[in-house]
Structure formats: structure tokens, C-alpha cells
Amino acid sequence: MKILILKKNRVLMIALFILFLAIGIIYAEPKIESVQSQKLKPIYSVKTTTNQIAITFDISWGEENLVPVLDALKKENIKATFFLSSPWAEKHSELVKMIVTEGHEIGSHGKRHVDLNTLSQATLLSELTEAQKSLETLSNQKIALLRPPNGAYDNQLITTAKNIDQRVIQWSIDSLDWQK
Numbered sequence: 001m002k003i004l005i006l007k008k009n010r011v012l013m014i015a016l017f018i019l020f021l022a023i024g025i026i027y028a029e030p031k032i033e034s035v036q037s038q039k040l041k042p043i044y045s046v047k048t049t050t051n052q053i054a055i056t057f058d059i060s061w062g063e064e065n066l067v068p069v070l071d072a073l074k075k076e077n078i079k080a081t082f083f084l085s086s087p088w089a090e091k092h093s094e095l096v097k098m099i100v101t102e103g104h105e106i107g108s109h110g111k112r113h114v115d116l117n118t119l120s121q122a123t124l125l126s127e128l129t130e131a132q133k134s135l136e137t138l139s140n141q142k143i144a145l146l147r148p149p150n151g152a153y154d155n156q157l158i159t160t161a162k163n164i165d166q167r168v169i170q171w172s173i174d175s176l177d178w179q180k
Helices: 002-028 066-075 086-091 093-101 121-139 155-163
Strands: 056-059 081-084 105-108
Touching: 066 093, 081 086, 086 093, 086 121, 093 105, 093 121, 105 121, 121 155
Parallel strands: 056 081, 081 105
Antiparallel strands: none
16 A cells, blocks of 8 residues: 555656646746837927917829918918929929928928838838939928828838938828818
């Protein structure tokens, strides 16, 4: 009977030893942690010490509303930022000059009016740099701001824009003007 108890205790001891050894191995291994990438955000607003707003306009097609808007801004002595697509600006270079002459800032709205967050890295970089070069030539301004068409952005867009010295700007209030 003593032999049977010793055998049972020995089996139990071996099982406990294996269990503690397994637990020790598991806890001794380096921890692998899943890190969720942080979602980058465009600029929606900036803190100021004065009460002010930034007025921006996106233009990728049409020209009939621009002159009345410029007239209204001039009448009220208001400066704005106009985000232009480069094909529109190339087609309407005289309007770009008018925007600049009246003291407004030019930003990029890209080359094509597409969701920039759907493009490959190479296509995105080409899209942004071609638009930037064209707009800088037409406006004689450094293009430092980018407004993505349809407000579509992702980390790749924000990082790519930053790498070519552009900051991604988003609206905080949507005028819904495209709904007429």
C-alpha cells in the first residue's frame, strides 16, 4: 500500500513540476503586444487669442460664383483660403491671379477630384507634387496647405503631405453648398 501511495505522489509531483515548468516558460517569454496604430488627424481648427474664423473655399469646377464671392470678400475686407485643383487653376489662370492679387491664400485641392485615401503611395505622391508644382507656378505662392477632396483622408495622406511640407486642412463646419 505504501508503494502505491508513493507512486501516486510521485506522479502527482511530476505533474505539478511539469505544470509549474510550463507556467514558468510562458511567463518567461517576451511579451508580444498588439499595438493599434494611431489615426492621424488633419487640422480642423487652431487656438487663437482673438475671436476669429478661417473661411475656405474648394474649387475644382465652375467659375461663375468666384467673382461674386471675391467681390463680397473685398467689400467686407475679409481674406480667405482657396483650395484649388490644379487642372481648374491651369484652365482659369486669370482667376487664380485675381485671387492672389486680392490677398487671398492658395491651397491645394489635389490634381484630380478623387478620394486621395484610395490611392497607392506612389500615385498619391505624384498627385500631390504635380498639383503643388502647378499651383506654385500659377500663384507664385508656396503651397503649404492641402484640402483633400470629399474630406477623405487617412494616415498615408497626412504623412505624405507632411513629407512635402503640406498640412492637411479639414473643415469644421460644412456649408453643404454642393447641395445647392
